[in-house]
Amino acid sequence: MEFTFFGTSAGTPTKARNVTALALRLKREKNWCLIDCGEGTQHQLLHAPYSLANLAAVFITHVHGDHCFGLVGLLASASLTGRKAPLTIYGPAALAKFIPLTLELTDTYLCYPIEFVDVESLDQDIEVAGFAVSTIRLSHRVPCHAWHFVERNIAHQLDQEKLCQAGIEKGPLWGKIQQGEQVCLADGSLINGRDFWRLDNEARSIIVAGDNDQPELLQQAAANANVLIHEATYTQAIADKVGPEPMHSSAMQLAKFAQQVALPNLVMTHFSARFGGEGKFSIRTLQQEAKRFYHGELFLAEDLTTYQLNSKGELSKLKP
Amino acid sequence: MEFTFFGTSAGTPTKARNVTALALRLKREKNWCLIDCGEGTQHQLLHAPYSLANLAAVFITHVHGDHCFGLVGLLASASLTGRKAPLTIYGPAALAKFIPLTLELTDTYLCYPIEFVDVESLDQDIEVAGFAVSTIRLSHRVPCHAWHFVERNIAHQLDQEKLCQAGIEKGPLWGKIQQGEQVCLADGSLINGRDFWRLDNEARSIIVAGDNDQPELLQQAAANANVLIHEATYTQAIADKVGPEPMHSSAMQLAKFAQQVALPNLVMTHFSARFGGEGKFSIRTLQQEAKRFYHGELFLAEDLTTYQLNSKGELSKLKP
Numbered sequence: 001m002e003f004t005f006f007g008t009s010a011g012t013p014t015k016a017r018n019v020t021a022l023a024l025r026l027k028r029e030k031n032w033c034l035i036d037c038g039e040g041t042q043h044q045l046l047h048a049p050y051s052l053a054n055l056a057a058v059f060i061t062h063v064h065g066d067h068c069f070g071l072v073g074l075l076a077s078a079s080l081t082g083r084k085a086p087l088t089i090y091g092p093a094a095l096a097k098f099i100p101l102t103l104e105l106t107d108t109y110l111c112y113p114i115e116f117v118d119v120e121s122l123d124q125d126i127e128v129a130g131f132a133v134s135t136i137r138l139s140h141r142v143p144c145h146a147w148h149f150v151e152r153n154i155a156h157q158l159d160q161e162k163l164c165q166a167g168i169e170k171g172p173l174w175g176k177i178q179q180g181e182q183v184c185l186a187d188g189s190l191i192n193g194r195d196f197w198r199l200d201n202e203a204r205s206i207i208v209a210g211d212n213d214q215p216e217l218l219q220q221a222a223a224n225a226n227v228l229i230h231e232a233t234y235t236q237a238i239a240d241k242v243g244p245e246p247m248h249s250s251a252m253q254l255a256k257f258a259q260q261v262a263l264p265n266l267v268m269t270h271f272s273a274r275f276g277g278e279g280k281f282s283i284r285t286l287q288q289e290a291k292r293f294y295h296g297e298l299f300l301a302e303d304l305t306t307y308q309l310n311s312k313g314e315l316s317k318l319k320p
Numbered sequence: 321m322e323f324t325f326f327g328t329s330a331g332t333p334t335k336a337r338n339v340t341a342l343a344l345r346l347k348r349e350k351n352w353c354l355i356d357c358g359e360g361t362q363h364q365l366l367h368a369p370y371s372l373a374n375l376a377a378v379f380i381t382h383v384h385g386d387h388c389f390g391l392v393g394l395l396a397s398a399s400l401t402g403r404k405a406p407l408t409i410y411g412p413a414a415l416a417k418f419i420p421l422t423l424e425l426t427d428t429y430l431c432y433p434i435e436f437v438d439v440e441s442l443d444q445d446i447e448v449a450g451f452a453v454s455t456i457r458l459s460h461r462v463p464c465h466a467w468h469f470v471e472r473n474i475a476h477q478l479d480q481e482k483l484c485q486a487g488i489e490k491g492p493l494w495g496k497i498q499q500g501e502q503v504c505l506a507d508g509s510l511i512n513g514r515d516f517w518r519l520d521n522e523a524r525s526i527i528v529a530g531d532n533d534q535p536e537l538l539q540q541a542a543a544n545a546n547v548l549i550h551e552a553t554y555t556q557a558i559a560d561k562v563g564p565e566p567m568h569s570s571a572m573q574l575a576k577f578a579q580q581v582a583l584p585n586l587v588m589t590h591f592s593a594r595f596g597g598e599g600k601f602s603i604r605t606l607q608q609e610a611k612r613f614y615h616g617e618l619f620l621a622e623d624l625t626t627y628q629l630n631s632k633g634e635l636s637k638l639k640p
């Protein structure tokens with residue numbers, strides 16, 4: 001499993017960081033997921049190994065411009081470069097107005113169908129690109145969600161011992177069970193194929209959070225996740241100065257939460273554009289603050305950098 | 321007078337070229353004009369010596385995304401970085417819907433007032449940043465205009481000989497005439513101060529055209545312009561292959577027009593994203609094609625490159 005940041009800046013781009021967007025995929029899958037799409041995402045994509053033809057779905061955390069102003073341009077470029085496959089966009093209801101209106105007012109035609117799914121209407125996991133995806137409601141100035149990606153179809157063996165105990169003898173049924181299908185036994189009872197799998201590894205999971213001033217809303221999901229990607233817009237000192245109105249998290253606040261749920265890998269991102277200099281506005285101050293409270297593996301997201309989660313759940317930053 | 325390209329690609333960005341936007345200003349003025357605002361214009365601006373605080377006005381040629389998808393992000397960033405001064409946006413009527421709707425649906429608030437002026441409603445020149453700006457209707461798939469910038473307030477002396485001939489003696493009136501004011505003489509007659517100026521140089525002018533498949537629509541304006549900045553999306557061979565539907569100009573078509581009106585400086589831009597490689601898709605093929613038909617000063621626009629028009633009307637490319 002790997003993910004690449006197309007942007008790691010909050011609000012406005014800087015010379016070194018674009019606004020928010022992230023690509024996520026399973027290494028064995030051709031298709032990938034895009035989470036958020038700030039302005040300039042399609043430009044970053046030109047420098048990364050993901051193609052618009054293989055984009056499986058788009059997930060938007062919330063409507064703020066630094067998370068979605070690149071969406072219509074990206075859709076238009078996908079069309080201009082020949083995409084024909086339908087595309088589903090999951091996100092806040094406003095997108096279902098914003099995108100068609102923008103297309104109409106700018107005389108833009110897409111050569112493929114798009115579908116919007118209101119995040120509030122989701123009542124079961126989304127199955128896409130080898131993931132089961134669910135949402136968690138966050139706390140921000142506008143409705144905002146985290147997207148929780150759990151690996152599906154992980155390598156597995158048939159649990160032959162369990163099959164024998166259940167009296168399911170070797171035969172055509174084993175093939176269906178191997179595929180994870182529901183199977184009707186001779187006695188009329190229904191079994192779920194997946195219940196007779198022995199997984200080679202645990203299913204890995206990653207939470208990609210949107211803007212949020214209450215990391216504890218992720219408590220339940222984060223307790224079993226391998227990786228949490230979450231905003232740390234400010235140091236605590238700057239958060240105190242700015243006040244609660246922007247509804248963002250500080251590095252300290254996020255780090256304390258990650259430590260409390262014993263999260264193995266924390267990736268901080270969405271840094272205020274004021275960071276990038278030296279002294280108190282160095283990105284290192286955010287890192288130092290988080291390290292005081294969090295003792296797991298800490299990463300500070302960088303643009304166009306790819307992070308790989310191996311089958312043991314270990315996260316590493318790949319060299320560009 | 322100088323101008324800087326923020327983007328020179330048609331339709332989609334490439335690794336080397338962003339989509340259309342241009343900054344234009346008089347060297348003696350702090351304020352500048354933005355013509356078109358494709359996605360990523362604000363990103364390019366971070367690498368150029370123009371500030372959003374000093375942006376005098378925005379001029380949009382037409383509604384296609386590669387000319388306006390960066391507009392709302394740029395407006396939002398101007399607000400986030402502290403702009404308070406009002407801003408006027410001149411362009412197609414659809415912008416008066418597109419911008420407020422995008423701001424509303426994405427919960428974006430600007431800390432300064434914006435005003436939209438429908439290009440079709442303009443009945444006199446716009447006076448801005450030392451220019452008098454007028455429009456010329458072009459031919460494209462949607463309504464599209466060129467913006468014609470003529471220098472104002474150029475350095476001048478009082479024409480003392482003419483003043484004496486008119487019997488206007490040295491005194492307080494001369495100050496008003498120097499300012500270009502209307503003045504009432506002792507005999508009750510009205511004179512225009514500007515009529516008694518001796519200009520140090522001719523007023524320079526630049527036409528910035530939008531997408532257009534009929535360069536001859538610019539005949540009248542181009543006959544007296546120092547510079548025409550115009551799209552040359554294709555070579556003629558590619559234009560023939562693509563057919564007339566996109567309604568763009570070829571390098572040959574534009575060059576023939578420029579030669580016919582004896583234009584001194586032609587800047588070609590808005591190159592199809594297919595250009596950038598070698599052979600028939602090299603940018604040099606566009607240059608070679610244009611040079612066969614146009615014998616004035618020819619420039620192929622480059623991103624983040626500044627071109628300077630001196631007081632003699634000579635255009636040169638500045639070293640980055």
